[in-house]
Amino acid sequence: MLRRDRHSVVAVEPVGPYTLLRVGRGDLEPGVPGQFFMLEAPGRVLPRPMSLSLAPPGELGFLFEAIGPGTNALAELDAGDRIGILGPLGNGFRLDVDRPLLVGGGIGVAPFPYLSQSLDRPGAILGFRTSHHAEAAELVPNAEVVVEPTRVTELLEPGYDVLACGPAPMLSAVRELAPEAQLAWEAPMACGYGACYGCVVEVGGHYKRLCLEGPVLAA
């Protein structure tokens, strides 16, 4: 049953240049790491898809970069404000892996704190634009951090079960080196539940809805 309920903002905190939005969980399930939620962005027509970053008791935490009107509206929320949240949605990461390694770039690290916790703190390689952005790595245990122009793929060695999230060029490069990787993609979404056909990506030669097939896809 799809139900969007309103949940209270607990806190809005900076993490480097990013924003961590913490909301009261209510009866929302956190879902599997890599799944996402649609968050009402006050004053905007459409909600914003966000993967879950943290799932402490009683809360859900979303890490994002305020770069447009929707994410800015979310970053400007105050404790006690209420927003509609729908989720968890889509398919997350498979957790039945032997030698997990998290590979992420930029705000693509968003699902990794929760994923790391679920996989018992595996190693991670995280890439960022600047050392300021790299402050987000503090949320991910056992992370090796690179800053541009160094790329995460320069540190990637064979023999791992790679779980990756980041910009599309990074995911494509990871796929070349780790053909069995699980890749979490991003696409603009209007609905998050299969209604709009806006978020399609090419899978097997056909356009498939990322919100239903993904966002985590096999490489």
Add this chain to the structure above:
Amino acid sequence: MLLNASGCLDALAAPDVARSLDAFVTKTVTPEPREGNEPTRIAETDHGMLNSIGLQNPGRERFLDEVLPRLRELGIPLWVSVGGFAADEYAETCARLDDVTVELNLSCPNVDEAPESAAAIVAACRVSTPLPIYAKLSPAQPDIGEAARAVQAAGADGLSLVNTIRGLELEPATLRPRLARGVGGYSGPALKPIALAAVYAAFRATSLPIVGMGGVQTGRDAAEFIAAGASAVAVGTALFADPGAPARIRRELAETAASLGAAGPEDLCGIAHQPDFDPLPPTLTTSKTPAFQAN
């Protein structure tokens, strides 16, 4: 009566949402399968959204063999949105349908091929099926009333007003289009006054029942469409933001009708055309309420 706007809900992906409507309207079915347009396909604007999906659908044969039987299992009335690129294509799909209402998509802003005139397509479909036919028209025409009269004369049983209108949004940093295809169909709150004007004009021009849609977000919006002449209302973009929108809008609509002194929403039908109604007299009757009650 509350419906979804075509292309704004997948009843198989969200059956509970479909069941919260009085009827489910399918995504447009074309004769051949269509992959749709290249992404990026959607972009939010300040007061609405653009889409450029491009009629992605499995095509007529797979729709009839695989999709329609599963939709019937939902147990709710079905409207099938029929598309094509020539009158005989629409007519053939209509001929293959049974036990549904047909909505002819005569106005998709996201495909290149220009269909024949709306009236010619309706006339061809009228010959091929006895099913109820609703003609879905674009708001981007100089005289909606004339278009409405033309499809009525061609045999349409009702009107769906309106489809999206073509719009463009540019990326702030690059001043390049945000959609891969450049322009897209504009929907959401910004479309409402345009859609209301179309319903208002069509109500004056014809006796056909009208499904009003375009920016319906609240029960008050739905009441406005009914007042302008709609006998049913469809929800589109609002469904994307909240799958619970139909239930909420239905509740708010009943409250709005009650606050205006009407026994029910159907009593509001067409009152925008009647001057000086404040408050509604208890004996109010309207000349056109068929679809709202019949469905």
